[in-house]
Every structure is written in C-alpha cells, then in structure tokens.
Amino acid sequence: MNRSPLLTVSHFPFRRTYVTFSRVQYALILMLLPAAMYGCSLYGLFAARILAASVFFFMLWDTVFETIAGKKHTLHDGSAALAGLLFGMLLLPETPWWIIAVGSGAAQFLGKQLFGGAGGSPFNAVCIGWAVVTISWPAQVDLTFGSVGFTLPFSSMFPLAELHRAGNEVLSKFPAAALFRGLQAGGIGSGAIFLLFIGGCIGMLLRIIPWRIPLSFFAGEAVAALLVKMTGVPFSGGPLFHILTGYSCIAAFFIATDLSSRPVSSRVMLLYGTLIGILTVVFRVLGKFPEGLPFAILVVNIIIPLFDRGASPAVADMPEVVRL
Amino acid sequence: MKAAVVKNGSARFPCAPVPAGLEIIPSPTMYSIALPKGIASNVTEGQLVVAGQALCKNPRIGMFASLPGTVEKIRIIDGKSDAMMTAVDIAVTHDAAGTESADAPRDAGSDFAGAAKRCDITFSDGKTAYCVLFVDGDSPKVSNRWCFEKEYEKSMKALQLLGTAVGRENLFVVVGRKTAIDKKNRCAEYATVIETVDAYPDTLPEILVRKHQALQTRPKVAVIDGYRLVALAESMTTGRPPLVTLVSLQYGGNGKIRLLQVSIGMRIGELIEKAGITLHDGDQVITGGELSGTACFNMMIPVTADTVSVIVIPAAEVSLSQNNACVNCGRCVTACPVQLRVDRIGKCVELQMIDQAVELGVNHCIECGICSAVCMTCRPLAHLMATGKQSAASAVEKNGGC
Numbered sequence: 001m002n003r004s005p006l007l008t009v010s011h012f013p014f015r016r017t018y019v020t021f022s023r024v025q026y027a028l029i030l031m032l033l034p035a036a037m038y039g040c041s042l043y044g045l046f047a048a049r050i051l052a053a054s055v056f057f058f059m060l061w062d063t064v065f066e067t068i069a070g071k072k073h074t075l076h077d078g079s080a081a082l083a084g085l086l087f088g089m090l091l092l093p094e095t096p097w098w099i100i101a102v103g104s105g106a107a108q109f110l111g112k113q114l115f116g117g118a119g120g121s122p123f124n125a126v127c128i129g130w131a132v133v134t135i136s137w138p139a140q141v142d143l144t145f146g147s148v149g150f151t152l153p154f155s156s157m158f159p160l161a162e163l164h165r166a167g168n169e170v171l172s173k174f175p176a177a178a179l180f181r182g183l184q185a186g187g188i189g190s191g192a193i194f195l196l197f198i199g200g201c202i203g204m205l206l207r208i209i210p211w212r213i214p215l216s217f218f219a220g221e222a223v224a225a226l227l228v229k230m231t232g233v234p235f236s237g238g239p240l241f242h243i244l245t246g247y248s249c250i251a252a253f254f255i256a257t258d259l260s261s262r263p264v265s266s267r268v269m270l271l272y273g274t275l276i277g278i279l280t281v282v283f284r285v286l287g288k289f290p291e292g293l294p295f296a297i298l299v300v301n302i303i304i305p306l307f308d309r310g311a312s313p314a315v316a317d318m319p320e321v322v323r324l
Numbered sequence: 325m326k327a328a329v330v331k332n333g334s335a336r337f338p339c340a341p342v343p344a345g346l347e348i349i350p351s352p353t354m355y356s357i358a359l360p361k362g363i364a365s366n367v368t369e370g371q372l373v374v375a376g377q378a379l380c381k382n383p384r385i386g387m388f389a390s391l392p393g394t395v396e397k398i399r400i401i402d403g404k405s406d407a408m409m410t411a412v413d414i415a416v417t418h419d420a421a422g423t424e425s426a427d428a429p430r431d432a433g434s435d436f437a438g439a440a441k442r443c444d445i446t447f448s449d450g451k452t453a454y455c456v457l458f459v460d461g462d463s464p465k466v467s468n469r470w471c472f473e474k475e476y477e478k479s480m481k482a483l484q485l486l487g488t489a490v491g492r493e494n495l496f497v498v499v500g501r502k503t504a505i506d507k508k509n510r511c512a513e514y515a516t517v518i519e520t521v522d523a524y525p526d527t528l529p530e531i532l533v534r535k536h537q538a539l540q541t542r543p544k545v546a547v548i549d550g551y552r553l554v555a556l557a558e559s560m561t562t563g564r565p566p567l568v569t570l571v572s573l574q575y576g577g578n579g580k581i582r583l584l585q586v587s588i589g590m591r592i593g594e595l596i597e598k599a600g601i602t603l604h605d606g607d608q609v610i611t612g613g614e615l616s617g618t619a620c621f622n623m624m625i626p627v628t629a630d631t632v633s634v635i636v637i638p639a640a641e642v643s644l645s646q647n648n649a650c651v652n653c654g655r656c657v658t659a660c661p662v663q664l665r666v667d668r669i670g671k672c673v674e675l676q677m678i679d680q681a682v683e684l685g686v687n688h689c690i691e692c693g694i695c696s697a698v699c700m701t702c703r704p705l706a707h708l709m710a711t712g713k714q715s716a717a718s719a720v721e722k723n724g725g726c
Contacts, residue, residue, distance in 0.1 A: 013697040119651030264654035
C-alpha cells in the first residue's frame with residue numbers, strides 16, 4: 001500500500017499494542033509444542049500423525065465453512081491451527097483419521113462458524129468436537145482402556161479409568177511425583193503435566209493466559225475432590241490426583257482460557273474456573289466416562305453468560321462525562 | 325503576511341543548570357516568527373521581541389513566552405506557511421532601547437520581565453482571555469516524576485502563587501497524568517500525583533470529570549504537567565520568562581524516551597533533525613502523546629509552551645484501525661480506567677442499540693483511547709464510544725429531553 005504522510009488520515013491512538021490476535025494464537029501454539037513433542041516421543045509417529053491430521057482438518061474445515069459463507073479467510077490468524085493442536089492433544093494415539101475429520105468439522109461448525117467466527121461462540125470449539133466424537137464413538141475415543149497397544153515405561157492404563165474401575169486402592173499405584181513428571185497414559189499431549197505447567201506459567205507471565213482461570217479451576221477442583229473424599233465415596237480420588245491426571249492441566253491453562261468462550265469480567269472468571277473445577281470432579285466421580293472435563297466446560301459455558309452481562313459496578317456512582 | 329527574522333538572543337539569559345538525564349538541543353541562531361495582523365504594524369527592525377504563549381494576563385504571573393531576540397529584518401511570507409506559524413500565539417514587542425536603563429542592574433532576564441510588564445499583550449486571535457489553559461499535558465511519566473520529586477518545593481510554591489492569582493476555586497491540578505500503554509497493557513499512571521490547592525476529593529474518576537468540567541467552562545486553570553509547574557515557579561520567582569521547555573522525544577512505539585531541553589519556538593522538524601532522527605516517507609509525528617495527541621502534518625509547527633512530547637512513529641509501526649470482529653479477549657475491559665464494559669458497549673453501538681449502550685455506561689467514558697490501543701484486532705473502540713455518546717445525546721434531544 002502506497003501511503004503518503006499527507007494523505008494518511010488516522011485518529012488516535014496513534015500506536016497500538018503489539019499483542020495481536022494472531023500473535024497470541026501462535027504464542028499459545030509455541031507454549032503447547034513441548035507437551036505435544038513429549039507425546040510424540042512416547043507414542044512415536046502415531047501421535048505425530050494424529051496431531052498433523054487434527055491441525056490439517058481444523059484448517060480445512062475452517063476454509064470450507066468460510067468459503068461457503070462467503071467470508072474473509074482467517075486461516076493465517078492461527079486460531080484454527082491452535083484448536084487443531086489442542087484437539088489432537090486430547091485424543092488417543094490410535095484414533096482413526098475419520099473420527100478426527102468428523103470431530104474437527106463439528107468443532108469448527110458448531111463451535112466457531114455458526115456464531116460468526118473467532119470470538120463469537122459462547123461454546124468452546126475443542127470441547128464440542130471432543131464431546132461429539134466421545135459420545136458417538138466411545139470405543140475409539142474413550143480413555144477407559146488406555147494406550148494398550150504401546151509399550152510404555154510406566155503403566156499403560158489411564159489413571160482416571162483405573163480409579164473408575166477399581167476405586168481408591170489404585171491411588172497408591174500413581175504417586176503424585178510420577179504423575180507430575182508425565183509418567184501417565186492418556187491423551188497425546190495431556191499427560192505431560194510439567195511441560196504444560198511451564199507453558200501455562202509462561203503464558204500467565206506474558207499475560208496471554210489470565211491467571212484467574214487456572215488458579216480458580218485448580219482451587220475448585222481441589223476443594224470439590226476433598227469434599228467428595230470426606231463423604232467416603234470409594235471412587236473419590238484425592239485433590240492432587242484429580243489435578244495431576246486427565247485433561248486438568250491442559251484444560252486449565254489452554255482450553256478453559258479460550259478467548260471466545262471465557263468470560264470477560266475478572267470476577268466472573270473466578271466463578272467460571274471454580275465451577276469448571278467442581279463440575280469436573282462431579283463428572284469424573286459420578287459420570288459414565290472416566291474423564292468428564294470437556295463436558296464440564298460446555299455446561300459452564302451455558303451458564304456463565306448470565307453472570308457476565310452486568311454493567312460495570314463503577315458506573316452507578318460516577319457522574320457522566322459529557323462530550324464537548 | 326509578514327514575518328520577523330529574529331536573531332536569537334536567548335544566550336544572554338543563562339538557564340538553570342542542566343540536571344543529569346537531560347539532553348540539550350541547541351537553539352537556532354536565526355528564526356522567523358509570523359506576525360499576526362494586530363502586531364505586524366508595531367514591529368520594526370532592531371526591536372526586542374518575545375514570542376510564544378501567554379499563560380496569564382496577570383502581572384504577577386507574567387509571561388510564559390520565549391524566543392527572545394532582536395528583529396533583524398521583516399519579510400513577507402507566502403500564504404502556505406503562515407497558517408502553521410500562527411501556532412505561536414503572541415508576539416510581544418518592545419523597544420530595545422527603552423529597556424536599556426543605564427542604572428538598572430543587568431540581571432539576567434530583567435529587561436524581558438520589564439518588557440512583559442509594560443507592554444501590551446496581543447493575542448493572535450484577538451481574545452483577551454484571563455487565562456490560557458494548559459490542556460492535555462500528555463507528558464510521559466518520566467518527566468513529571470522527575471520534576472515533581474526533584475523540584476517539589478518549587479512546584480508547591482508555584483501552586484500557591486497560582487492559587488492566589490487566579491482564585492483557588494478556578495484551579496485544579498492533576499500532575500503525572502499520562503495516558504499511555506505500560507508493560508502490563510494498562511492505562512498507565514492515569515493520575516499519579518494529584519495535588520490540589522484546596523482539598524479536592526482524591527478519587528480518580530472525580531478528578532478526571534473535574535478536568536472535563538474545567539475544560540467546558542473556560543477561564544479556569546488546569547495544570548496537568550509537572551515540568552510546566554516548575555517552570556512557572558521559576559518564572560514567578562525570578563520574573564524572567566521561561567526560555568526553554570522540556571520535551572520528551574520517542575522514536576518508535578517502544579523506543580527509549582529521551583528528555584530534551586528545547587528552546588520554545590524551535591520547529592518540530594528541526595528538533596527531530598537535531599535529535600538525530602531521519603524522517604522517512606510515511607512516518608507519523610505525533611505531539612502530545614500517543615493516545616490523545618495530535619498528528620503533525622507539517623514539520624514547521626514550532627515547539628510551544630505546551631508541547632510536551634514528540635513521538636515519531638516509523639511507517640511500519642503506524643497502525644490504522646480496521647473494522648474487525650471482537651474476539652472477546654477482554655483486554656479493553658482490563659485496561660479501561662473507569663472500568664467500563666467496552667467490548668459490550670462497542671458491540672451495542674455497532675448494532676445501533678444506543679439505549680443499551682447508555683445503560684452500560686457509554687456516557688461515563690472519558691475517551692482516553694486506551695481501549696483502541698490495546699485491542700487485539702485493531703477495532704476503533706474509542707471512536708465507537710464517542711459515536712455512542714453522540715447518538716445518545718441526539719436521541720435525548722429528539723425526545724425533547726434536556
């Protein structure tokens with residue numbers, strides 16, 4: 001674009017932030033990459049194939065739906081790639097490609113394009129995709145049987161599924177330190193707890209990830225797990241066990257903090273995280289599936305806009321500023 | 325239009341010692357001042373002139389003007405540049421011979437102080453306002469902090485003098501005001517130090533609202549800048565017009581801020597050139613701050629008493645707003661100094677839902693512009709807020725309200 005300084009008409013502010021939407025998306029992808037690579041090192045090319053397919057299908061569906069709707073293509077902003085990477089990291093390394101294709105289509109259509117693109121949807125696209133494939137093909141997606149086909153340096157059973165099956169006595173088989181180091185089966189990228197923690201902490205320091213959501217999520221989850229344990233349910237698990245297994249970490253830092261579906265007001269963010277944490281424990285202990293976190297996020301997505309619509313509290317006691 | 329070519333005489337008036345951290349930009353030896361119509365006939369060659377801006381007609385406060393010197397020659401300038409030059413508000417003329425009293429001590433600046441007291445002050449626009457506001461002293465935090473901490477006593481004294489001169493009820497002071505983006509992407513230091521002559525309520529929104537009220541009903545004095553307050557104190561205690569001003573210069577949005585001591589009247593283009601910055605095609609020069617400053621479209625504009633900061637934004641960094649969709653990130657809400665739900669108000673205004681926008685508090689917006697600056701997708705939020713306010717006002721008018 002040829003711009004002459006005399007003809008450049010702009011209004012204030014004359015400088016804008018360097019934090020743009022696409023940069024945030026790519027930064028999040030970078031923060032997720034170590035965990036994804038850890039998954040690839042465990043499961044080999046199977047995992048790499050799943051991740052590649054997931055990213056590819058998310059981007060493909062994004063383009064297809066935008067072309068159908070006649071909208072500007074937004075492939076370059078990285079949001080489709082980020083969603084694809086997150087979706088792939090939740091899946092098992094043996095998931096067939098057509099499940100990924102259907103799941104990503106559902107995610108992009110129901111969770112993004114139906115509401116007009118990035119930022120419009122009140123629902124988390126990744127969770128919608130995961131919920132659709134989990135309910136439709138539980139045999140292929142469900143984590144109940146863990147990563148049986150692989151020889152791993154640790155138990156190939158999914159910790160939460162073990163808890164579901166055998167009760168609290170399995171807790172001794174999964175020491176917290178080992179879980180934290182990532183020695184657990186599960187989704188491709190969701191098991192690398194320490195890498196996700198590091199990525200999440202970098203994101204919080206860079207203020208890309210709002211600290212309120214992960215913190216309130218872990219707090220809610222811990223309190224709920226403690227309460228459930230106190231009631232003496234045989235399948236309760238402990239607070240630390242719930243935080244360090246399943247999708248807790250990846251969801252707390254990267255999925256629940258998704259721009260489009262998270263609340264805007266900082267106080268509601270605390271409520272949002274806490275509700276997801278509590279519902280996660282409820283779904284895990286009482287639900288049909290061993291891992292119910294994405295369902296918890298979707299349920300909270302439905303309720304949270306009710307709290308997030310209020311006007312600013314400061315408005316009531318301030319005088320109005322009249323425009324000259 | 326006539327212009328006076330003036331030989332710089334400011335070297336005759338030694339300035340205060342330069343503190344560490346200040347760079348001095350040498351002033352030009354010759355410069356030309358456009359002469360407003362009312363003054364042009366009075367200026368003759370060989371006269372002593374002072375040009376700049378008047379703060380107050382009150383003799384106790386005196387002039388806040390600069391560019392002292394002797395007129396070398398009068399020339400006719402073409403119509404192209406004179407419009408720019410009228411940014412110098414006032415030219416005070418005095419016969420140089422008249423001030424040269426043989427017995428009077430040759431104290432630095434005493435002749436100019438005398439000149440300011442004895443001659444008539446003519447404003448270029450013909451107004452004889454009681455006071456001229458220091459409006460929007462958008463200066464970076466460094467200069468204000470620096471002045472206020474180092475020169476606290478002086479500025480307090482200035483406040484007292486100013487308060488007596490203009491009446492305490494007409495004066496309020498917000499020092500350290502800055503609307504800029506800090507590292508946390510918030511509206512930084514919106515009002516760091518709030519000092520008032522009378523005890524004003526020290527809540528931030530009220531002060532800001534008072535600022536707007538003061539702007540509406542003119543002659544009132546708002547001092548929003550630490551450096552100028554100190555300069556005023558100097559001027560009032562020594563009786564000498566301030567010759568130099570402090571300008572912060574920034575190259576690039578995240579560039580280092582340089583504090584420069586610049587003589588008032590130097591052209592912006594000259595200042596930038598002397599500071600070692602080469603302007604390229606498409607670069608934007610902003611005076612007065614990156615958020616609510618003014619874009620300079622002519623480099624001939626002189627540095628005046630209320631030029632606080634000059635920001636040069638390279639063409640690559642100039643970012644224009646685009647009509648993108650909101651991605652719901654909430655950065656505008658976090659950054660807003662009055663805690664408005666900017667995201668929702670912006671959407672309401674776009675959809676012409678003015679009632680809802682008013683309910684959400686669009687009229688409480690102080691239009692600082694931080695929301696536009698931090699927006700991830702470059703939405704014109706500040707303009708949406710302003711549009712919302714106007715639509716709300718016209719809707720009230722239509723319905724016959726007051």
